[in-house]
Amino acid sequence: MAEPEFRHLFSPIKIGTMTVPNRIVFPAHWTWFFSPHEAPNEKIMHYFAARARGGAGLIVTTPNMVWPPTTSGGYVATRDDEAMPAFEMISRAIHEHGARAVAQLVHLGPDTGVLESGGAGLAASAVGGISGLLPSILGSDIPHEMDKDDIKQIVTSYADTAYRMRETGYDGVEVSSAVGAGMLLVSFLSPLTNRRTDEYGGSLENRFRLHTEIIDAVRKAVGSDFVVGLRLVGDMLVDGGTTLDDAKVLAAKVEAGGKVDYLSICAGRAGHIPPMLFPLGCFVHLAAGVKEVVNLPVICHGRINDPAQAEQTLSDNQADLVGMARALICDPEWPNKAREGRLDEIRKCIACNQGCYMNFQKRLPITCTLNPAAGREKELATIVPATTKKKVMIIGGGAAGLETARVAALRGHRVTLYEKEKELGGQLNIAAKIPKREDFAEVPRYYTYQMNHLDVEVFLETEVTVEMVKEKKPDAVVIATGSIPSRPPVPGGDRANVVWVRDVLRGEAAVGENIVVIAAEHHEQALGVANFLAGKGKKVELINHCLYAGIELDSGTMGFMYRQLLNQGGVITPLTRVKEIEEHAVVTLNVLTGVERRIEGVDSVVLAAIGKADDALYRALKGEVKEIYAVGQCLSPRLLPDSIWDGTRVGRCL
């Protein structure tokens, strides 16, 4: 083993009566691996076990509902005895690998409306509605204002659930007062949603009263030799919400109460899953602020993806443990690799939010753009050696080709990879040119290292022809040649002032001062290139035919790309399509009303569109070689997660 370079990161810590072997926490997050109506299943057990095996010290599992069935039926919660064996299975799987297991206690409060429970949401006051850019995926109904009986029942259900978690072998429970899982408590804590005039409303102390009652009841139920943690919002990041100043007061109060063993400090809804546009460690200051006033162990959160960064945060005493949900979704082996000094092997989370948060928003099981095995641990986490070792020729060094090469090489095949550009990465290198999207460059970094590490023979600046393939006589060929531009089928689409998004980002297409960006795709290309140009001082208008631009982005990434563009004077015009492109004007139509508009003085038109498959080589070789596959955009132009997923699958069936 290498020198313990990360001394703080890998030192044990005592939290209450529990010793955690290191400072790495896999914090609670929603997975949609099972609906809240069901008991946890094997899928989530394998998911947690993989992170424990990978070396995380503490795993906080969720969702563990504490729902009383009176006001809203439906939830099979942890309060149901039938679900106990499932929770036992999880705690056992985590313990098997030396990690500690804490169960987060969840009550969604106002967010658990008709959609989930068939009943009504519960909250401090009858205040609901849409607080973010999009409605809560769980519904935006007006909740039922809790009376004293409701409160009593909720307090009891927290205590009951905590007791059951203890019975199922967990080391502790965490009461969540975070956006999402802890919305019931947030509804009491935030002056924006708490309009009560009784002892649960008004002052900060009153708004925190339910927290205190729950914590006291939980502690009483579990006794002194079981860990009780509290996840608290460090800054709600909305005007009128609680701030870091409030969090410090509450943290000190919690410590003085003596019932809580640790604090986990997160950010409010506007930033609770910070996208790539945020700097690394963006919410560490909240934990550091709380740590100034308490001695309790404090967990920090917010884009921690690098061992050196995590170590620095700990050695600077800004936190006692680091919470890294996405970093460990992306690479469950992150802790082991860091401990053994295999830093280049770590596949770092780039906070693209496409596999995790986006799937969450779609109510689909979460996964990871870069690690398709996330959430499919049972099926994919182990790469099985191939029975017949083949000579595999991969053409195209973009995401799909690289992932195919990585998996094929791990299975023992002899892999050669050809790329026509000077470097590996394909479109990722272009995406990384977008302001605050530079982290996309991490992906080619990771794969370039892996190619070398796995002895994949790489030929750069090599364009492969049919003859070359025939001459090399590979056992299998994988075509990953990506996509090529397609011009829009509108009058004037072939004019010289119409340029392709990739050429603009690569700096290969000259553009004027006044620019119209046409969004013929709904992910990040249009918003990205608009930001790129606005950042250079250009006047940019983005037109798109949907209700809003970037409709395929997760709300976090979308919101912050909007913010960046609008702050730089950019204009976004929805529900609009192009009728004609002229030499110095663009004529548009409203897609609903058909009303025409002329945008005058346009110097350049940038077309943001997913290209068409560059599959000429694939079609020419089909039937000419023993085994052939098309992957990524060459198969069908889609997004990054799909390209990597192709590589993962084809690499496994070669």
Place this chain on the structure above:
Amino acid sequence: MNIVVCVKQVADINIPIELDPETNSIVNEELAYVVNPYDMLAVEEAVRIKAKTNGQVTLTNLGESSAEMALRKCLALGADRAILLCDPALADSDGYATATALAKAIALFPYDLVLCGVRAIDTNAGQVGSAIAAMLGIALVTGVTKIEVSADQKKVVVQRKLEGGNREVVETPLPALLTVEAGLNKPTYPGLPSMIAAQRGKIERYDIKGLGLSLNEVGSRGARTNTARLSPSKPRPKKIFTPDSSLPAAERMRLIMSGGIAERKGGLLEGEPAELASKLIQFLRQEKLLPQ
């Protein structure tokens, strides 16, 4: 003049220590040991006084056999005699129990002056010196930074450290015990012959029987304190950029996203070379990189 110096072997605090969170104790295997630096000052001072008064310096140490190393280091500085209180029964002694044993050892021989370090750098308790003085029933002055022995060797005039950089001058009759502070002197580096001689010097060993002590007076049974919990000190978090809570939420978010750094737009100058040069100079002046 007979001078006794109490020396302690401590873990080198420059090497990070590891705590075992299960047992609340320091993990011993990886530790390196040194003589408590305050005790080194005491030995140095004793040797200087000895030179002036034609006296004798006796070292006492309570520790395991390995503490011989510390005693030999002090012998090399010019001490005459070394006494090691070594007995399994002495293990886990706290400040009080340690003082009990050391006081007994000191009382075995004639003494005029006892010097101790003001505290040991491992526990920083600062109990032993004062306790010995009380047990021996002699005068005590703590935190001493300067010592002058009177011509008749019947008393000492010392300077002691107070808070806020102040000093107090105290006169006390002998015998007395002084605990010494940093600033008293600068230990000399012993020459090679002294070091070799110290390696050959005799270490006199005493067990508790030899000291006339019972099992109940020493070790954990003789201790009057109990270690409830041992944890690393809580250093302040290193300053990290934190937006003021009074700012509007959108502004807080903007500051968080930029890491508190004001983003500055780069500019591109275009034009003929001469025009470019003057634009560049104008820019540099504007940025106060060139004089106006």
